[in-house]
Amino acid sequence: MGSSYRATSWRVDETYVKVGGRWKYLFRAVDKHGQLIDFMLTVRRNTQEAQRFLAKALTMMRNWPPSSITTDELRSYPEAIERLKRKGQLSAYTRHRTSKYLNNIIEADHGALKRVILPRGASRR
DSSP: OOTTOOOEEEEEEEEEEEETTEEEEEEEEEETTOOEEEEEEESOOSHHHHHHHHHHHHHHTTTSOEEEEEEOSOTHHHHHHHHHHHTTSSOTTOEEEEOTTTTHHHHHHHHHHHHHHSOTTOOOO
């Protein structure tokens, strides 16, 4: 491993937001300090979309691959992560963890994000 290698810990989650009058899933990944790694809007929340998002984030952070990825208990993530490992897009040594506690940083940020993008007087879903 060269000097450019830096192990990182990702927190990944999704939330439902209204964009242009339509509900979409906002996938986001942040590092352990809460800094945004990447995001993606989709109409579905399934294994294929989770894999597509993670592949996009991995491309963005190709010089700093994650040593671990922490998610909630959405069933799409384990399969998406395993597919990326089989394709060689993600290291076989990357740990996948599910933890509400470790994901608090991104969960709390969803609320702040929704306060910013939710128009006044609009109801939350």
